[in-house]
Amino acid sequence: MKPRPTGFLTLAEELQSYILSFLPYQDILHCTSVCKALRQTYISSSELQYITELGGQQMLSVPDTDLDNHTSISKRLQLLRDKPHAWFKFDIHSSKIVSIPEQFHDAKTSLADGHLCLFNEDEQSAKIFPILPRPSQQKIERDWPPESLCSIPNAESIEVFMDPAQNLIAIACVIVDETLGVDDERLFIDLGALDGDGGVHPEAAGKTLFLSGLPKCEAGLYSIETWKLEGLGSHIAFRRSLLVHDGSYSFGEEIWFVQIWDWQHSTTSNCVLSDSLMSPNVGESLDFCFLGNDRLLIVSKDLKLYSIEDITQAPRLLACFLMPVSVTGIQCLLPMDDIAHSSRLQMQAQRKMWTSDPKNRILSLITRTRDATSSFAFVISTRIFFNPVFHGMAEIPWERWGPSNARVFMHNWRCRVGVSGNRVLQAFPTREATAEDHPSEMDYKLHMMDFSPLAVERRQGLGKVVTEPSTIETTESAETLTTSLPYVEVVSDRIFGADQVMDIWVDKDRIYLPKLNSEEWDSDDIDEIEVIEI
Template sequence: MKFISTGFLALAEELQSYILSFLPYRDILRCTTVCRALRQTYMSSSELQYITELGGQQLLPVSDTDLDNHTSISKRLQLLRDKAHAWFKFDIHSFEKVSIPEQYHDAKTSLADGHLCLFNEDEQSAKIFPILPKPSQQRIERDWPSGSLCSIPHADSIEVFMDPAQNLIAIACMIADETLEMDDGERLYIDLGTLDGDGGVHPEAAGKTLFLSGLPRCEDGLYTIENWKLEGLGRHIAFRRSLLVHEGGYKFGEEIWFMQIWDWQHSTTSSCVLSDTIINPEVGESLDFCFLGNDRLLIVSKDLKLYSIEDLSQAPQLLACFLMPVSVTGIQCLLPMDDIAHSSQLQMQTQRTMWTSDPKNRILSLITRTRDATNSLAFIISTRIFFNPQAGVSDRMAGIPWEHWGPLNARIFVHNWRCRVGVSGNRVLQAFPTMDTTLVEDYPNYLLYMMDFSPLAVERRQGLGKVVREPSTIEIPELEETLTTSLPYVEVVSDRIFGVDQVMDIWVDKDRIYLPKLNTEESDSDGIAELEVIEI
């Protein structure tokens, strides 16, 4: 604070405010604590308060929108504060219901930008529609009847990714005709299109089709189980294919996996490829991935491997390896992209929002099952550690021990593997049983816990919620030791009791909670029949 001098304090208050606006929000707050005059300047400036509110909630401003041009700073500040406080007093009993068409009760279901995205692989059909749309929301509603997704004959759709913010649909297709003399690289491809179009080329895409290369193969005669994942963020699309090689019984000898990443706006081919083999994997997913902003990718397996994907003309570059404290299987990497900043200008226009979450300060949830299968764990991790991975570490490639990165940047909770964790920005919505019970054998009732990990939520809760700063400890029987974590958060507990079938899926975005309801009335289906939508 050396610049605080008599000369600076003699400047007009408007000029002081202008100069302070160039500082990081924490430095602005420090100035207000050491100087009474600057405190008065801060209290008189909506702009300075808006900067600190954005920084404290770990958000980024979105410019060049109608809202940005026509909404005053003071109004934006009030809206931002109201949104933050609303999460601490939401009414879990007030909701609306949205029905899901019967043919999609067993479909793969996802949520993106206020739209429900449905894909029925058996029927080879898909659908997207807005969920209780608001007047200012961009709306996309479209059906793809059976057989209309893939444009090439004899091809089946195996995975679909929809991004309403960029009006994009990506479809992973596989040619199923075994009589055709083609290798796997020719049988698999990614088809791109527009959500609201007629099957033509996306106006921002480099071409209609993304081509794969170097797919893993299995020796003839060995039985395999195949799974895949198609995901995107901004200009990136990634496809992962895994082959589980079966050795008999329930024993898998190895898992061979492959991942390719494209800049779909600039090229239909890519040299950005990762592959590896996992020896003796357990039954269940043993690998997942997620994007961390527009230039980083996290591979989640027995360890967390952080890669740079800034240059897609080469293989991803390993930045750091974060060692996990326990061997895990059944991994789910939950990092919803509903409010993360995209590079595309189309995203900025369609979102019609004034702020977005900062990729460097979000929450990542890893749902794991330990190898003794008696526990499921939810690792809640701050993404800030992935943007400063070398802090205090001399040899990052050798692996950063859990003790060096985990305890201060994470929380670990015992978790029922049947339930899902909802994540949006810095907020986590998780179901916890109403009483102590053995999760594997019992079906307890649940309460919903909303946890906000943003700094301002912890520092300025204003009597709302419970601040949790003290460390928490989890026992890991297979290690015969405990894990202690201490990432601070604010906790609010719902007063509504849920059955396990009501919290098997939980989705959260900036303004709503979505609780899918299982279809238990039809004997031949236990899929999702409708959504409870809770406005915040």
């Protein structure tokens, strides 16, 4: 008798499936493509198919959730497979209207975890409430009456960040001694629980985060000050910028400062970045965003990637990606939906089966050229910032990193771009504008663009696959930009006025269109939000 064969294929199918489940999804697909027996194992295993579906959609599994424990693998697989096609079937005409309280019509407005977050700096008041909540959604609703936000005596709130997933509110407060100059003001970050009574957040290291090394304006000069407060997981970052002028509003430079804390472990931080750059116009020329737990991206005339793994020291520069045009008025837009980060509260609150992979998401940069003749929307795959090939490089030319990892579109500066995971929602004019056209007089359609590789592969007749390179001209130097990141595009059949697309928010299954309560093009007052279910 011939000896019986030994090896992997002699194992029971259940063992083969178990062993294959430890491989990256690309290797699972490779194994099943070269071996008929393993192909049959794959077809019989919902778990292997679920792993490859997660990888193909660039998602991560969220372990130890109630949904995960009570939903079978086959059901999760079907839900995940239905997910890429949801956007291609949405009814843009079916919507509901949510009103905003009158005292917050001109407030700073943001969306987080299905909640509307409002902050009225003039009245020193704030509000948070869920937008058309689902029965299973964790809901937080609270009002902060005027003068009740900051717990620090004689302080004014200048910026507010709310994170319902972590039950967190962070408030940037300033104390100004009227006997001293503006540069002697003291800044603090006050932490609290959204549903609390003003005490210490249960996960926080303390009540107040302390700033250090704030930028100052030289004697005899003046400045316009701007701020940004942002958080992700256990990290909070605060940016302060001073646009310096000589009294005639002829701007020379922007002095900026960014400090990052691990608010769950310390109230102080040595993780500080500061610099200055030329700023000939009013309009912020610097922004930042978190790329997962351990990376921070500073966006200005170029893209500087920093490691913030060690919060006890200054961020470490990993790479500098050069931009193809000189830009100002920068907005850095990351998805507003879930992102993978370690937080027990976040996982309990969101109760999701999967979450976006920060290494495979879409980042949108809205920019204006310095001569103010053009605006662009850069759509960039975040995978480029996790490629170790570029780490340690002081300057990476656009030609090396940009064209195959980005798309660049002409953009109406007053219209926002919505980002969710690998999807981008942008308003484009229904016709080419002429020199006589004012942006407020144009009509627009919404274009949903899905940059997930599986969306491109599996469109099944839904949407238009765009794989060919596209080229736009930069009026600044009459040069051209050619980019080729593949995507699937679906265009709405509904026509929108300019005032209906001034702001666009999008999460995993809804579109939110804030409505202006003024006919003036430059107004930011919002009195209601149109919510479109996907």
